[in-house]
Amino acid sequence: MTIFLDFDGVFTTDHSWATEDDRIDRKAFACLATMLEQQRCQIVVTSTWRSGHSLDELREILSPLDAEVIGVTPVLSNRGEEVIAWIATHPVGDQYLVIDDEVAEIRPYIDDDHIVHVQDGFTKGGFQATHLERALALLARWSESVCD
DSSP states (O other), X not given: OEEEEOOBTTTBOHHHHHHOSSOOOHHHHHHHHHHHHHSOOEEEEOXXXXXHSOHHHHHHHHGGGXXXXXXXXXXXXXXXXXXXXXXXXXXXXXXXXEEESOOTTTTTTSOXXXXXXXXXXXXXXXXXXXXXXXXXXXHXXXXXXXXX
């Protein structure tokens, strides 16, 4: 399974930007780690951080998550197009999830049953228990279908 992962608003927040040297909100990052402990996934970075950091740097940032970072989406006109372009050239099928705090430009391209909207994440603490619940519920559908 593949996770298309944004950073800002998901695991970097206004609080972490103001107080942390590495800008990572520890609670949000721990919640993401819990998700990946319960459901093994590969990560594709969709964050704008992909423009200012190499793939190796992004892997280092995400290394505490203990998940394989397999790439970054191309830089196109919007996030929805970027995810679709990546899917078109990689064998993902429909077993993927987009985790982002800004989904308006994603929804025209991706169904809601593939999106975890971290609404107002930048100002409200990023990826939290409610987002974890939704992500695990969505990911469980694919685990069940593989095992049936």
